[in-house]
Amino acid sequence: MNNSFVELHACQRAEALLDQGSKCELIGPFDDLISPHLEPQNIVPESDDGVVIMRGTMKGKQVVVISIEGSFQGGGIGEVSGAKIVAALEQALADNQAGKTIYPILILDTGGVRLQEANYGLLSISEIHNMVIALKKYVPVIGLVPGRVGSFGGMSITNALLSYVIGTDKARIGLNGPEVIEQEAGVREWDSSDKNLIWDTLGTKQRQKTGIIDEVTADDVASIKQAIYEAICKKKDSHRDQRSDFYLSLLDCLDLKKPLDIPTYNRLYQAVEVKPHHLAAAITGSKPGTKSRGRNWFELLTGIKNATSRVATVLHAQKDNREYIAIVPDAHNRFPRVRHGEVGLEEGFTIASVVNDLIDKDKEESQKTPIVMIVDVPSQAYGYKEELIGIHMALAASASAYARARQSGHKVVALIVGDAVSGGFLAHGLQSNRLVALDDMTITVQAMSKASSARITQRTIAELEEATKHVPAMAYDIENYQKLGALYRLIPQVKGYDSDEQAVLTVKAALDDAFASLEGAPADLSFRYTNKIAVNGAAGGRKATNRVRKLMTEEWH
Secondary structure: OOOOOOOOOHHHHHHHHOOOOOOEEEOOHHHOOOOOOOHHHOOOOOOOOOEEEEEEEEOOEEEEEEEEOOOOHHHOEOHHHHHHHHHHHHHHHHHHHOOOOOEEEEEOOEOOEOHHHHHHHHHHHHHHHHHHHHHOOOOOOEEEEOOOOOEOOHHHHHHHHOOEEEEOOOOEEOOOOHHHHHHHHOOOOOOOOOHHHHHHHHEHHHHHHOOOOOEEOOOOHHHHHHHHHHHHHOOOOOOHHHOHHHHHHHHHOOOOOOOOOHHHHHHHHHOOOOOOOOOOOOEEOOOOOOOOHHHHHHHHHHOOOOEEOOOOOEEEEEEOOEEEEEEOOOOOOOOHHHOOOOEOHHHHHHHHHHHHHHHHHHOOOOOOOOEEEEEEEOOEOOOHHHHHHOHHHHHHHHHHHHHHHHHOOOOEEEEEEEEEEHHHHHHOOOOOOEEEEEOOOOOOEEOOOHHHHHHHHOOOHHHHHHHOOOOHHHOOOHHHHHOOOOOOEEEOOOOOOOOOHHHHHHHHHHHHHHHHOOOOOOOOOOHHHHOHHHHHOOOOOOHHHHHHHHHHHHHHO
């Protein structure tokens, strides 16, 4: 096809959307801002780190196009590429706030986090989410999923947060790739060799039928440009991240004892009768729930023994004028893929409902209720039903609610007492103003399990572990995570299952300190790249992020 958009690479795609003679590339290949984390792993870097940023006009309207190159590291987001996206969106936000209208367009051809930079990728993607949500108050943020790679991982959550999403029939959208689901849950859950099932489930035609994508257009430059232009002019916004009541009503009708095929789900989707969902605070139960570090600390900090809730995996309650929210395991949950504390469909949409209720309750208050996320999430749920329904939508709903709460004045602190992994961490943890964590070496912080990461990157687990010696972001432990500058504080001498009085007092004091640090502080995520470790840390930090931010500011203006 002579005018195929899919066949173009990232730079050509950006150019194709802009009026002739209007393009201005920002932080281009000659600026030589390459990833510092790839060569130590014997990986050849790319001069633009796989992301092209271009300003210009589209039929006279000011736009900034962010185009991800799917052929470089699967379109994975690392520190530099992520910082380029965040910095461009930040400048666009500042312009819109100043009355200079500019429309962001994201071309998504990405597998999500670049696993060779793991925790940098997670941080960057959470910061992209924050900027998208802030920008939508001013202009529609338009997404385009052309094909080749599609939109997966943490960037599928981004996809769900965008105002309006256009795709071709050559693209797929999902949180977990079939290979990862097969690795984590077994071939019976999803046979990754069944290509027809993959396309029928994740392809854009099916995704359009169930609201995950707004429009499917021909693989034609003119058609795609016209679709984006109309979305901008009509200020289209599907508010995909605001549909918790719809999906919770759908889940109420879902019979998990029966197989769920695509025609059955499509009929269910069309027949949903939306009912409001409000989760009451947790209460004392008659017997202990499934043991976890998250449950342990929720009960210690709220004083609720054997805490129980109508949604067994989501606990929330107020204590001393703070809202505590935890995701906990439930060994007998009707969704098998969340029985170990994973964040699934019900968890994501329920948390969104809880936080949205809090935002509504406090909207006229000058002092907003502070929020404590108690983080112990081993991952997101890996399951076929979850992907068919759109688990990335659930995680987006949760991330959106936390970000909007923070942006509206709620102080949000995440307390990491257990694992903080992958999409689960993006949904419940990474939209906080401050991250504090127990100094417990049994805690895992990462983008994916070692087995799945090895399969996707085509390396052995031994090779992955060797890479952590050179790139702290590849490591799985909390002390290496601290080297990135993401944590506000590491709490010493307290472990996940501690319950003595001194441990509780120590954690409460750390939370008090974190909230005190937020008095008069920005309601954004900037602390993660402006603190001492991030700026000057000998190993890791966010030095490359800060170089990108500085150069973007200079070139934008």
